Amino acid sequence: MDMGLTGARVIITAGAAGIGREIARAFRAEGAEVAVCDIDAEAVAAIDDPGIRAQVCDVGDRAALRDFITGSAQAMGGLDCLVNNAGIAGPTAKVEDIDPGDWDRCVDICLNAQFIGVQAGLPFLRESANASIINLSSAAGRLGFAMRTPYAAAKWGVVGFTKSLSVELGPEGIRANAILPGLVAGDRIRRVIEAKAQRQGRAFAEAEADALSLTGLRSYVTQRQIADQVVFLASERGRTISGQAVSVCADTQALL
Secondary structure, eight states, rough: OOOOOOTEEEEEEESSSHHHHHHHHHHOOOOOEEEEEEEEEHHTTTOTTTTTEEEOOOOTTTTHHHHHHHHHHHTSSSSSSEEOOOOOOOSSGGGOOEEEEHHHHHHHHIIHHHHHHHHHHHHHHHHSSSSEEEOOOOGGTTOTTTTTTTHHHHHHHHHHHHHHHHHHHEEEEEEEEEEEESSSHHHHHHHHHHHHHHHHOOHHHHHHHHHHBBBTHHHHHHHHHHHHHHHHSSSSTTTOOOSSSSESSSSSSOOO
């Protein structure tokens, strides 16, 4: 399906692997020009699509993140969609056992980097005829998540940030939405479940089955399903959708 994104200029943080890489591929399939950054130098080097500009960048380094977004937008001749995808799982521990430094790092990557990204991208988005900001939150941005308090706090913050951006920037024609993935199949969720199983002294299979039992569809979602939703929101077909926290989660009802 042609989503009307040929020639669109898109920036994606953490876009060389995982969900970010799938989002980049989906935009490229629609004819968009894409710039990605990632902390993983090997993943950046492995990108072989000439339509994707890629560079190494730790979004926790605010100056480096600003430089990446500004430089990429200038190189592409503007910016139509900013996808704030970067995030980390943070620690898995009881709240009293969490190191404050680990808390700070999780909130910095999952929430503060989105603020910096928006600040850097806004001058370019204001010049776009189809401007959108898409922030990656999580099912943990609408549900409580025991032993994952830094992550949940940051992801709830993403939703509030996004809704506030929609109100503030809507009069300028810039829409802002958040995506709330559930259990996304892949190495990342496997590591999260493994860490929780270890902390609880349980087998991985048991912890995984319990997690999936709390989804209405009893299933993971895929990276491509997340990417498809992002592309739709960025397209002309999503022009009247803003301020939304869109769950793509197989009907996740609780988190363990």
